[in-house]
Amino acid sequence: MAEDSSQRTEEPTARRLQRARDEGQVARSIDLSAAAVMLAAVLVLSSLGGVWFNQLAKYFAAGLTWDRTLLETPALLPHAFAHQLSQALLLVLPVMLVTVVVAILAAGATGGYLFSMVATLPKFSKLSPLTGLKRMLGTHAAVELLKSVAKFGLVAGVLLLLLDKHFSELIHMGSMGLREGIALAGSLISDSVLWLTLSLVLIALIDVPYQRYSFKKRMRMTKQEIRDEMKDVEGRPEVKAQIRRRQHEVATARMMHKIKDADVIITNPEHFAVALSYDPTSDGAPILLAKGADFVASRIREEARTHSIEVFSSPELARALYFTTKVNEPVPEALYFAVAQVIAYVFSLGQIQPGVQPMARPYPKIPDSMLFDSNGKALLNEDAVT
Numbered sequence: 001m002a003e004d005s006s007q008r009t010e011e012p013t014a015r016r017l018q019r020a021r022d023e024g025q026v027a028r029s030i031d032l033s034a035a036a037v038m039l040a041a042v043l044v045l046s047s048l049g050g051v052w053f054n055q056l057a058k059y060f061a062a063g064l065t066w067d068r069t070l071l072e073t074p075a076l077l078p079h080a081f082a083h084q085l086s087q088a089l090l091l092v093l094p095v096m097l098v099t100v101v102v103a104i105l106a107a108g109a110t111g112g113y114l115f116s117m118v119a120t121l122p123k124f125s126k127l128s129p130l131t132g133l134k135r136m137l138g139t140h141a142a143v144e145l146l147k148s149v150a151k152f153g154l155v156a157g158v159l160l161l162l163l164d165k166h167f168s169e170l171i172h173m174g175s176m177g178l179r180e181g182i183a184l185a186g187s188l189i190s191d192s193v194l195w196l197t198l199s200l201v202l203i204a205l206i207d208v209p210y211q212r213y214s215f216k217k218r219m220r221m222t223k224q225e226i227r228d229e230m231k232d233v234e235g236r237p238e239v240k241a242q243i244r245r246r247q248h249e250v251a252t253a254r255m256m257h258k259i260k261d262a263d264v265i266i267t268n269p270e271h272f273a274v275a276l277s278y279d280p281t282s283d284g285a286p287i288l289l290a291k292g293a294d295f296v297a298s299r300i301r302e303e304a305r306t307h308s309i310e311v312f313s314s315p316e317l318a319r320a321l322y323f324t325t326k327v328n329e330p331v332p333e334a335l336y337f338a339v340a341q342v343i344a345y346v347f348s349l350g351q352i353q354p355g356v357q358p359m360a361r362p363y364p365k366i367p368d369s370m371l372f373d374s375n376g377k378a379l380l381n382e383d384a385v386t
Contacts, residue, residue, distance in 0.1 A: 008220035013229060020219060027110045027215035031151070031207040035200035036106035037099045042197050044095050045190055054183070059087055110208055143214075151203050158199045162192045255290040255327055259303040262289050264346045266321060269313040271374055273297035274321045275304070276331070278343050285330035286339050291322050310346045314363075317342070320370040338364035 012020075020026070163170075166188050173181050221229075259265075262275035263286075272293050278286040292300050304311050317338050324332050331339050341362040348359040371379040 007222045008217075010221045010223060010226050012216070012219035012221055013226070015229060016219060016221060016225075025215075025219075027212045028107075029110050029204060029208045029211045031200065032109060032204040033103055033106040035197065035204040036102050036109075038193065038197040038200055040098050040102040041095055042190070042194050044098050045193075048094070055091055056088075059084060059091065110211060147207070154199050154203065155196060158195050159192075162195060166191075252292075252296065255292075256299060256303055258289045259300060259309070260307045262304070262309050264342060265300060265304040265309055265311045266318045266342060267297065267301065267311055267313050268315045268318045268374075269311075271297060272315075272318045272322045273300040274318055274325075275300060275309075276321075276339065276343070280347075285333075285336065286343060287330055288321060288325045288327060291325070291327060293322065310349060312342050312346065314338075314342065316366045316371060317364050319372045319374065320366050323372045323376045324370065332370070334367045334370055338366055 169184065169188065173184055176184065259275050262277050265273055265275050267273045273291070273296075274288055275290040276286045277289050290300055301311060303309075317335070320335060321331060321339075324335075341364050345359055345362050369378075373379055
């Protein structure tokens with residue numbers, strides 16, 4: 001059983017819209033194309049003015065005029081007919097070209113341009129009488145029927161008003177000469193087509209937003225469809241693992257690139273390594289630029305040697321920073337004093353002067369709450385046990 005439309009409460013995803021587009025389903029407004037073509041034709045005829053209708057009257061009159069030569073030589077009739085036809089085609093050619101171009105532009109104004117072979121393939125589900133009955137009695141069919149009745153009523157109303165307005169002129173047209181009659185007919189046709197076109201434009205202005213709303217409503221998804229699509233996008237577990245592995249590699253490479261800006265590398269000395277940066281001119285705390293264990297820690301130490309960055313061995317401090325601080329975040333307040341001792345020592349190494357006693361190597365004391373083993377388990381030293 002098909003899901004109730006009331007369950008389709010979720011906005012369509014980009015993947016859903018793209019799949020529908022691949023199948024040839026986009027928002028389309030036939031009324032927009034019809035109104036655009038009619039409006040273009042009216043504008044062309046209005047710009048050409050009386051020249052177009054006078055020329056048409058001339059060709060029409062020439063077609064009803066028979067030369068004695070043609071009567072005596074019937075073989076010339078095809079040539080004369082071809083000449084008249086070519087002249088008539090040249091006359092309507094500008095209107096045809098403009099309307100074709102406008103029809104192409106209007107066709108892609110709402111849903112864009114696409115060509116889908118899927119839309120041309122036969123769908124055997126449409127051969128089902130039950131499916132056809134649902135389409136005929138569905139909400140969409142009822143709305144389309146109301147639209148058709150409303151459009152017919154609007155166009156018919158405009159035609160009746162125009163007929164009432166120009167009825168006397170239509171009656172007297174039969175007593176006019178050919179040129180005058182065609183000129184009057186052209187004027188009446190232009191006026192009538194203009195008002196009919198305006199009615200079509202009004203219909204299109206209503207139909208375009210409705211078609212977009214209707215298409216978006218048809219594309220809505222249920223919560224289950226959203227979940228199924230997310231599972232499909234994420235793929236199989238091995239694919240997700242590969243994506244996570246690649247993301248980790250990219251993050252590690254980005255982290256390694258920042259080590260050159262570090263001021264000190266604090267190590268375990270072999271299992272853990274963290275890179276710290278401190279700006280003495282700022283009031284902020286030192287920032288952890290990189291951290292790693294085992295193989296990554298080894299790479300951090302190699303990068304430190306490459307860029308001549310001081311490596312300070314302090315197992316407890318290295319583990320505390322590794323398990324409590326994320327990359328690109330300041331060190332915890334509980335470790336301020338311990339880290340400050342290390343950074344002060346490292347900075348003093350770069351300022352050693354002859355005859356000046358260098359700063360003694362510190363042995364930072366770590367708070368009890370920041371003691372961890374190599375597995376990240378919190379420890380309590382003997383002084384903390386009560």
